[in-house]
Amino acid sequence: xxxxxxxxxALPELANxxxxxxxxxxxxxxxxxxxxxxxxxxxxxxxxxxxxxxxVYVSFMRGTPALVQLFLVFFALPMIGVHVxxxxxxxxxxxxxxxxxxxxxxxxxxxxxxxxxIEAAEALGMRKAALWRRILLPQGIxxxxxxxxxxxxLLLKTTPLASVVAVTELTFAGQIVIARTFEPAEVLxxxxxxxxxxxxxxxxxxxxxxxxxAVT
Amino acid sequence: xxxxxxxxxxxxxxxxxxxxxxxxxxxxMPGEVVCIxxxxxxxxxxxxxxxxxxxxxxxxxxxxxxxxxxxxxxxxGNVMPLQHAALQEQRQRIGMVFxxxxxxxxxxxxxxxxxxxxxxxxxxxxxxxxxxxxxxxRVGLAERKSYYPGHLSGxxxxxxxxxxxxxxxxxxxxxxxxxxxxxxxxxxxxxxVMKELASGETTMIVVTHEIGFAVEVADRLVLMDKGRxxxxxxxxxxxxxxxxxxxxxxLKQVLSRSLGFSGEPSGAILPLSxxxx
Numbered sequence: 001x002x003x004x005x006x007x008x009x010a011l012p013e014l015a016n017x018x019x020x021x022x023x024x025x026x027x028x029x030x031x032x033x034x035x036x037x038x039x040x041x042x043x044x045x046x047x048x049x050x051x052x053x054x055x056v057y058v059s060f061m062r063g064t065p066a067l068v069q070l071f072l073v074f075f076a077l078p079m080i081g082v083h084v085x086x087x088x089x090x091x092x093x094x095x096x097x098x099x100x101x102x103x104x105x106x107x108x109x110x111x112x113x114x115x116x117x118i119e120a121a122e123a124l125g126m127r128k129a130a131l132w133r134r135i136l137l138p139q140g141i142x143x144x145x146x147x148x149x150x151x152x153x154l155l156l157k158t159t160p161l162a163s164v165v166a167v168t169e170l171t172f173a174g175q176i177v178i179a180r181t182f183e184p185a186e187v188l189x190x191x192x193x194x195x196x197x198x199x200x201x202x203x204x205x206x207x208x209x210x211x212x213x214a215v216t
Numbered sequence: 217x218x219x220x221x222x223x224x225x226x227x228x229x230x231x232x233x234x235x236x237x238x239x240x241x242x243x244x245m246p247g248e249v250v251c252i253x254x255x256x257x258x259x260x261x262x263x264x265x266x267x268x269x270x271x272x273x274x275x276x277x278x279x280x281x282x283x284x285x286x287x288x289x290x291x292x293g294n295v296m297p298l299q300h301a302a303l304q305e306q307r308q309r310i311g312m313v314f315x316x317x318x319x320x321x322x323x324x325x326x327x328x329x330x331x332x333x334x335x336x337x338x339x340x341x342x343x344x345x346x347x348x349x350x351x352x353x354r355v356g357l358a359e360r361k362s363y364y365p366g367h368l369s370g371x372x373x374x375x376x377x378x379x380x381x382x383x384x385x386x387x388x389x390x391x392x393x394x395x396x397x398x399x400x401x402x403x404x405x406x407x408x409v410m411k412e413l414a415s416g417e418t419t420m421i422v423v424t425h426e427i428g429f430a431v432e433v434a435d436r437l438v439l440m441d442k443g444r445x446x447x448x449x450x451x452x453x454x455x456x457x458x459x460x461x462x463x464x465x466x467l468k469q470v471l472s473r474s475l476g477f478s479g480e481p482s483g484a485i486l487p488l489s490x491x492x493x
Contacts, residue, residue, distance in 0.1 A: 116318035119270055120377075124332045124384060125308035127301060134335055138322050215322050215364045 007186050010177040014187075017173025018194045024090060024159045024169055025198070029152055031095025036102025043107050054103065061100030066161055069093050074165045090162035098155045105151060109144035110136060142213050149206035153199045170194050219282040221246040221388050221419045227266050227276035229259070229443075236262050238443040239276065244388070244421060246281075249414045251422045251430035251451075254440035255466070260423040261315075263440070264390045267421070268310045269303060280309060281387060308336055311381030311389035315396050317373040319365040325352060325376045326361040332384045344383075351379040355409050371402030375409050382413075389413075391422040427470050431455060439463050 042054030061069070070093040077084055084092070113136060121131050163172035174191040178184045220243040229237040237259045244250050252260045265271040267278055269286040277295065278285040286303055287295050298306070319328050329348035333339040339347070352361050355375040365373050374394055381389050391410065395403040407429050414420060414433040424430055430437055430451065437454040439447040439462070447454060447463040458464050 114318075116314060116316050117320055120312075120314065120318035120320070120380075122304075123268055123270060123307060123310070123312040124380075125304045125306075125336045126332075127304050127336075130335050134331065135320060139320075142322065215366060 003183075006181055006183065007190060010181065010187065011190075013177055014170065014173050014190060014194065017168055017170040018198070020087075020162075020168055020173075021156070021159050021170040021194070022198060024087065024094070024162055024167065025152075025156045027091040028094035028098060028159075029155055031091065032098035032102045032151075032155065033148075035096055035099025036106055039099060039103035040106040040110065043103060044110060058100045058103060061097050066093065066097045066158055067164065069097055070161055070165060086162070086165040086167045089165055090159075090167050094155060094158055094161070097158075098151060101151050101154075102148065105144050105147040106140060108147070109140040112143050113139050142210075142215075145206065145210050145213070149203060152202055152206070156199055156202065157195065218245060220244055220279070221248070221281055222267065222421070223279040223282075224263075224267065225277045225279070227263065227273045227278070229262055229266055229271070230274045236443050237266065237273070240266075240440075240443075240445060242438070242445065242448070244419060246387075246419055247417050248435045249418075249420045249422065249433055250436045250438055251424055251434035252438045252440055253424065253427060253430055253466070253470075254446075255469075258440045259443040260440050261392050264312075264392050264421065264423055267390060268307055268312055270312075272297065280306070285310075304336075308332075308384055309387045311384055311386035313374070313377050313381050313389065313391045313394050315393040317365070317370070317377045317397070319373055319377055319380070321365050324362050324364055325357060325368065325372075325379075328365070328376055329379045329383050332380060337384070347383055348379070351382050352376070354382075354412075355379045356405070369402055370398045371405045374398065374406045378406075378409055378413075388419045388421070391420060391424070393423050393425065395424070395426060439466055441466070 039054050039057055042050040043058070045051055045054070070090060073084060073093045074086065074089040077089075117135060117139070118131065121135050126134070159169050160171035162169050163175070166172075168176070170191055174187050178187045181187070223243045224240055227237055227240040228235065240259075240263055242250070252263070254260050262271065266273040266276075267285075269278075272286065277287060284295070285306055286298055288298055288302070290296055297303075319325075320331070323331065326345070326348050329351055330341075330344045333347055334341055334344040349358065349361060352358050355378055357372060357375055357379070360368060360372060363372075365376070368376065378394075394410065395406050398406065403426070407426060410420075410422070411429070411433050422430070422434070431454075432451075434451050436448060437451045438445055439454070439460075441462055446466075447458055447460050449459070454463065455467065458467065
């Protein structure tokens with residue numbers, strides 16, 4: 001029978017897992033935006049070598065399972081003497097993986113900016129750095145924001161992968177509780193609710209940002 | 217002898233082996249207004265884009281107030297394209313107004329005008345703001361300064377774009393069919409701003425289909441066809457005594473078009489003197 005008391009007793013453990021989930025999402029999202037921004041510069045570079053390097057990166061990250069990538073970082077790196085703690089390994093893997101998608105989102109957004117706006121800046125004598133800072137990025141972000149939010153929620157739901165390298169994130173915390181209490185239904189519902197709360201917070205935050213940036 | 221504000225020397229341009237411009241030589245003196253007319257596909261817009269290197273010429277050179285533009289002479293006497301940063305330095309001296317306005321949609325009218333002085337010329341913000349406000353007032357949009365381009369009509373957007381070009385205090389402004397994308401009833405407000413500029417010191421090259429406007433404000437009317445300059449003459453002379461058969465043909469086409477089916481002139485500002493010829 002369902003006993004709320006036992007679920008409540010497990011809540012601190014689940015909350016702990018949820019904290020790790022949020023931390024993991026936060027760290028890998030930050031990394032994915034940095035990686036995506038760097039890769040998109042390569043993808044759109046006039047230099048063929050950079051374009052090719054960018055495409056190879058995106059193909060590899062999109063073409064292999066994130067789980068395999070995580071194993072590579074966590075188990076293969078130590079073979080060449082690089083030891084990475086589980087949380088860091090998971091953050092790096094998810095960040096690098098999501099970065100490929102972010103790069104493609106940014107590429108689409110930047111290509112959607114009408115050429116005339118870039119020409120107007122060129123004709124005015126604006127330098128490349130200012131063009132990026134003043135025209136391309138502000139507009140690219142506005143166009144990319146809905147897709148970036150989407151990618152962020154996908155990233156959140158990829159974090160349970162970190163459990164395979166023993167990061168006690170929300171799903172893994174739930175499994176531990178289930179193993180002890182044999183109450184899968186209640187615990188899993190609580191876990192699902194946890195993800196909904198986090199993803200809704202992300203979506204609402206992104207919406208607020210979209211409204212803030214909206215040109216009215 | 218005064219140095220021309222702009223001189224082009226044998227500007228030629230090909231796209232994939234297709235020659236669009238075949239050696240354009242044109243000189244414009246400071247303060248002069250030159251209107252370039254001609255059928256679509258004659259290379260008028262391409263020529264403008266070659267001048268400020270938005271689309272660099274395949275061969276030929278541009279001189280701005282006697283100075284080689286967009287290129288530099290090497291020690292060996294060869295001419296090389298400038299590095300991007302150096303080109304951008306020079307481009308500040310030539311303004312450009314586009315057919316489709318090309319305002320930045322995420323910046324207000326005022327911010328669009330301030331952008332050049334503030335970011336490119338590194339002018340202090342307060343000073344740039346004063347400059348931009350006075351220019352918006354000059355084009356009659358002082359009370360629209362905090363509107364975003366999306367909330368302005370085409371005519372208003374183009375006037376902001378003119379103010380944006382003026383804000384750089386360029387030595388020359390290129391107008392690339394500035395009224396072609398406008399609804400007919402909005403053409404007049406843009407042309408009247410340009411007329412006001414033309415009557416002042418501004419050196420202008422205007423690619424336009426508005427023959428009436430060209431005749432009224434231009435010091436010289438240039439007809440381009442198939443990548444060449446066919447006729448280059450003061451407007452009256454161009455209309456009353458064109459040297460070339462092609463010019464007569466062009467004028468006839470333009471006139472029959474502006475008369476329309478009703479027999480009434482639809483090009484409202486077409487001077488009657490043209491019709492009487």
